Amino acid sequence: MSKINIPSENGDLMLTKSTRLVGLKKRIEGKDMDEVDANVIPDLGGFEVVTLNPGQSIDDALDHARNHQDVEVGTHVYFAEGDNRPVVATGIIYCEMADGVGKEERQVIFDAFALDILEDREDGTVVCKVTPKSPNPLKVAAALDKLSMISKAYPDLDVPLDQYFLEPRDGLLPHEWHLENQGFVSDVPSFRLKVGADAKVKAAWRRLGNLGSSSIIVAVIDNGFDLNHPDLRGKAVAPLSISSNSSTLPTGSAYGDHATPCSSVAVAAANGTGIVGAAPNSRLMPLHGLTYSKYLTERMFNHCVRNRADIISCSWGTIDPRYRPGTEHERAIRLALTSGRNGKGCVVVFAAGNEGREYINYYASIPGVIAVGASTSSDTHASYSNRGNGISVVAPSDGGWPILAARAAWDQGNSAMPANKRYYVDGIDRGQNYKHFGGTSSATPLVAGICALVLSANPNLTSVEVKSILERTADKIGNTWDYNSSGYSTKYGYGRVNADAAVAEAIRMRGGTTTTTTTTTPVTTTPPVTTPTTPTTTTVPRDTTTTTTTTPSTPTAPAPAPTTPMVTGTNLFQFSVTGQARNGYGLQVSVNNEFANVLKQVEELERKYSLPVLVNISTVNGRTAFKLLIGPFSTQAQADVAKRKMVSLGAAEPWLRPLSSL
Known part of the structure; x- marks a missing residue:
């Protein structure tokens, strides 16, 4: 094979x-x-x-x-x-x-x-x-x-998914201009940044009067957590190694190093040394193990819901259509979006991707997800950041001057570069615990940390409201013609995220001027179906000259609901009814709940395969079920010949059943 x-x-x-x-x-x-x-x-x-x-x-x-x-x-x-x-x-x-x-x-x-x-x-x-x-x-x-x-x-x-990380061009800088950009970094005066090209995080701290709430939990799903890093030590709650379902996370270069800088951008502690994340007081829920597996994807998001994560940050995904999220992937993410936080919904943030394409990461395009692109230290669109419908906001990242993030103890940096330039773009050593970082991988946890500040200001917000606040309060950057009449851009979404304005709006909504209305979807009931008390087997032979019966025009059973499928085309049938002993074999083709559809399907089966058809009537889960079988056949060998004939004519492989089992 x-x-x-x-x-x-x-x-x-x-x-x-x-x-x-x-x-x-x-x-x-x-x-x-x-x-x-x-x-x-x-x-x-x-x-x-x-x-x-x-x-x-x-x-x-x-x-x-x-x-x-x-x-x-x-x-x-x-x-x-x-x-x-x-x-x-x-x-x-x-x-x-x-x-x-x-x-x-x-x-x-x-x-x-x-x-x-x-x-x-x-x-x-x-x-x-x-x-x-x-x-x-x-x-x-x-x-x-x-x-x-x-x-x-x-x-x-x-299948390995894509981590949206840009390798440093040859290193990165220490000052966190993405939190507040004054136009320069202190030890690189020759490189000019644009004043104000930042996420307004320091202003949000000042508005809050604190660095966020310790009751807010940011889950980061990624590979390679160094939980002993000085800026992450003591912050972890409910860790999960996804594939093994263990609370012990693997460490070492074989298991990656991407999760450490991502986590630090969101929640690095304000401990007097090193760097500071967007929400320094918030806690970290580390989930190790990027996976396309449906079952493990369900496990990861269910873990976040069960353990009360408020925000879920995902700097990974795919633009390969063969591995776009399926039904179970989307269901797991929607469950987090709607049932997390006791029904208010987890805020789920995904990276738009670094491929520089005109469409975004498939995971980021799931309805309800906050899709994050990247902007630069000059307030322009980062060329690598994917564009397209679905982007919510952009956030400052690499593309001009990079940002500083935590480095895992086993992270060897860019080994192709000289030793003094493996971690920092200019080769200046700013400590063994840090590195330059960028891409939508960095922009995404920055937005996740800002969401933690928003929920610190107003923990009663739903995931839908948090997304709406970020989009409504974002700053329009770039050219006016980049946005349509509704204020939306496929390059910038609704603009560059503004933490201060988002926190201000969350505080305003906390005052009670905004209410959430819950709509209950009415339940539609289907009238009961009359079922026989004793299952019988009926043979409908191809030679139908014995008895002619006209289908009654007025049904005696209750009228079906408007959504019940109706048979179109032929609705007048000629058939005979003969009892069939439960001897031999049949090839089950389908199971149907509507008698009119059964008649139509029997007619089609006889015409297409020129074989006799059996109908078994029974009760399944309180409803009448009509099982359609080709047969009867005296031996299994005869049934196999008929099966091969049906498959050669394009049929799905029928199921061989002893008639005694019906």
């Missing part, structure tokens, strides 16, 4: 099996193995991506590694066409059953693939997990997706 085409919410994804990389889930995380030739990625979907003995084929080497006593699971790694990022199947599969399929019926399918059910959700989604007896999860998902009993089956994948 060197290539496999798998179903995806973003269209089918063609994956090619790597000839070098595999994923290992070890019983003891990080333990060395002689079979491992090189460690490539320490954590992707819960697996350590490695290369194995180069003298063996990838299949033989993986089988050998799987037999190692320290390996719990071994899996192949894949690549999408035209992309050099490894893809790992996490072993989770999201399934949606066809209408009318009951729990007993679906269990037969899951048992056939040795799947365990992790969650049975109210919306009909069943979250499954492969077991040691299951086939490859990609194969399982592809097979499930072909079954008529299942409307969709998507394997959960993980």
Whole structure:
């Protein structure tokens, strides 16, 4: 299976099996193995991506590694066409059953693939997990997706997402001009900045009379937290290593260093030394592990909601349409936006991205998210910052003079540069704990810290209100023609964020001049459906010359709700009814709840496949269910011949069922 085409919410994804990389889930995380030739990625979907003995084929080497006593699971790694990022199947599969399929019926399918059910959700989604007896999860998902009993089956994948960070051109400066820009930095007088090209954070502190509230928690989701850094020490609450579901965060260069500067821009402490974040008094919720995995994405945002994060800062994402957020990704983020903070909603901030494109990070474009672009020390648009509809605001970052941020103890900087210029653009040493930083990676936690100041001023604001305040109070920068008649720009959003004006508006709204109205959506009920007391099996043969029945024009059952699907086209049928013994086999095609639709579908099945059709009437969850099957067949071999014929004519693979099971 060197290539496999798998179903995806973003269209089918063609994956090619790597000839070098595999994923290992070890019983003891990080333990060395002689079979491992090189460690490539320490954590992707819960697996350590490695290369194995180069003298063996990838299949033989993986089988050998799987037999190692320290390996719990071994899996192949894949690549999408035209992309050099490894893809790992996490072993989770999201399934949606066809209408009318009951729990007993679906269990037969899951048992056939040795799947365990992790969650049975109210919306009909069943979250499954492969077991040691299951086939490859990609194969399982592809097979499930072909079954008529299942409307969709998507394997959960993980792929490295893009961290929106710009490597220092050759270092960065110490003074935090992004908080208050006076036109210069003290030890680089030759480089001029634009007076006022800042986020007005110091002015916001003065208005508040403090540095924000210690009750506000900013969650940062990223890789590489140095929680022993002088400006972050003692600030962490509810830490989470996402893939292992552990409160212990991994450290060291193998696990990244991006999270440390991002966290410092938002909440670095005012402790008399080093730098200061936008909201120095706020606490930090560190979540280690960037992931595309749906299941792990749900875990990360659910963790933020459960542990009372107020703001969630994400300086990462993707512009690759193959890995745009799917239904479960968006549902997890929407849940945080709407149900976090006891129903007021977490404020979720995403970076627009650094690719310099005319469209933004897909995660940043999710409704309700605050999408952040970057502006420069000259109050201009940073050329690398993505543009497009969806940007809320921009915030000061690199592009003119960079900003200063915390550096993880293991961060080696730009090793291609001379030793004295690995951390600072001009080579001037400003301490081992800091570095120059930029990109939308820096702009995003700056906005997250400003949101913490806004909630410090008025903790009763909803996530919708916080986003609206930032957009309404932003300063228009750039050219007037960059904005449309509504005051919106695809370069700047609603403008450069203004912390002081945003805090002032939050204080004004705290005075009670603004109220929030809650609208309750009316519940529409569907009239009950009359159901038979005893399930029966009815055969509708192709030769329908025996009995003619006209469908009554006036229904005796209650009228359906206006949204009930109606059959169009033929509504006059000729059919005969013959009892069918529960012997032999049938090929289940679908399950339907509307009798009129059943008649129409029987007609279409007979015409297309020239095979007899069975209809089984039963009760599923209190409603009448009509199961449509091709058959009967005396033997399984006869049923297999019919199945191949149907598939060759374009049908989804039907489900073989002994009629005795109906």
